[in-house]
Amino acid sequence: NAGVTQTPKFRVLKTGQSMTLLCAQDMNHEYMYWYRQDPGMGLRLIHYSVGEGTTAKGEVPDGYNVSRLKKQNFLLGLESAAPSQTSVYFCASSPRGGGALNEQFFGPGTRLTVL
């Protein structure tokens, strides 16, 4: 099993450009998440999904959109990138949302720079 994979690993954008980050998991997990990690800020939840076809806002959703068309994939979109979105983005998945099933498994991250 590959676990959680993220594409791409690195990306540089100009302000105003758009892009999509792809997260894939092969563990048949129901829940998937997108976080951003900034120096000294820990991990902050952007959006999450509790199942195929569903999405919900996390702590810092502004400027991002997500889609979960297939259970194994969770896409994060930036419609018009801003320098404030320069960050490392992590995807995670968990079997479900309660108790032991909330143990989240993380991907390796995508380092995004917006100039």
Place this chain on the structure above:
Amino acid sequence: GQQLNQSPQSMFIQEGEDVSMNCTSSSIFNTWLWYKQEPGEGPVLLIALYKAGELTSNGRLTAQFGITRKDSFLNISASIPSDVGIYFCAALNYGGSQGNLIFGKGTKLSVKP
């Protein structure tokens, strides 16, 4: 909103020393998790705690779920160079928002050989 206060922010220790770090909050949680993140990698789950007072070990790591459900600590015994990384606590009250872990800001551990 709910916040986790993780301390210390950073530690510089000698190989062989024991390490202790903790997370506190003014809120009550049902689950405490401890993750380790190495440079250029995603966080990896070390220990999960689900009951107040629970004490769980994973090799040289030991973590406890505080009796008040508002705190947790992680101890590392006899540290080695590969313990270097950032350790994050995370907590969840799954009676509220399902799946929304809250993370501390991390403790950066440096180990001198």
